[in-house]
Structures are given as structure tokens and as C-alpha cells.
Amino acid sequence: xxxxxxxxxxxxxxxxxxxxxxxxxxxxxxxxxxxxxxxxxxxxxxxxxxxxxxxxxxxxxxxxxxxxxxxxxxxxxxxxxxxxxxxxxxxxxxxxxxxxxxxxxxxxxx
Numbered sequence: 001x002x003x004x005x006x007x008x009x010x011x012x013x014x015x016x017x018x019x020x021x022x023x024x025x026x027x028x029x030x031x032x033x034x035x036x037x038x039x040x041x042x043x044x045x046x047x048x049x050x051x052x053x054x055x056x057x058x059x060x061x062x063x064x065x066x067x068x069x070x071x072x073x074x075x076x077x078x079x080x081x082x083x084x085x086x087x088x089x090x091x092x093x094x095x096x097x098x099x100x101x102x103x104x105x106x107x108x109x110x
Contacts, residue, residue, distance in 0.1 A: 032081040032082070033081065033082045034079035034080060034081050034082065035079055035080065035082055036075075036076065036079050037055060037064060037066075037075070037076040037079075037080055038073065038074065038075040038076070039053070039073070039074060040071075040072045040073045040074075041053065041068050041072050041073075041074065041089070042072055046072075047068075047070070047071050047072025047073075048068060048072055048089075049068055049069070049070055049072065050068070050092055051067075051068050051089045051090065051091065051092055052065050052066060052067050052068065052074075052089070052090045052091065052092050052093050053065065053066050053068060053074045053087060053088075053089065053090075054087070054088040054089070054090050055076070055080065055085040055086070055087055055088075056085060056086050056088070057080070057081065057083050057084070057085055058083065058084045058085065058086060059083055059084070060081070060083070062080065062081065064076040064078060064080050065090070065093060067092050067093055068092070
């Protein structure tokens, strides 16, 4: 009866290769890097209100929107992929039941 001999260096090499494959495959499934967006909008050194901030990614077109609060601050609820964005002001997003506008209204800057 013949015995097959397995060399220890080959087993170590195969184990190391397997561990590296698992580590790299886990690291590749993360998706794009994202970040939370918050800030403050002012006009003539005063908080700007009654509007929404809209960020649109220049590369993908993905967008995020947040209402501007009474102190001029805004926070997007969902993180956005890191990248270059164009920023716009738009009518505030409202819930008619909470007293918000039922239809889009123009934003006026005095």
C-alpha cells in the first residue's frame, strides 16, 4: 500500500492563500465610500430658511435633498457617495398635513 505524503510547506502555503482570498473577497464587497452631509445656508449673514438644499452628483446624477431648518442648518438623512456635487436651492419639501405646501412654490431671495 502506497502512502501519499503531504509536505507541510505546501499545506501552509495553501492555507495562507485561502485566508488571503477570503480577506480580499470580504474587502471588495464594501461598495463606494459614503459620507454624511450637513451644513448651514446663510444669505447676507442671516440664516436662510423656507427652502431645501439639493445636491446632485456630477458623475452619476445621484441626488440628496434636505429642508433648511429655521436656524439655516440642514442635514441629509441618507449618506451620499463621496464625489463632486452641484448644490441647488429648491422649494421646501412639505407635508400638507403638517402645514407644508401642497405644490411647488418658487423660492424668493430678497
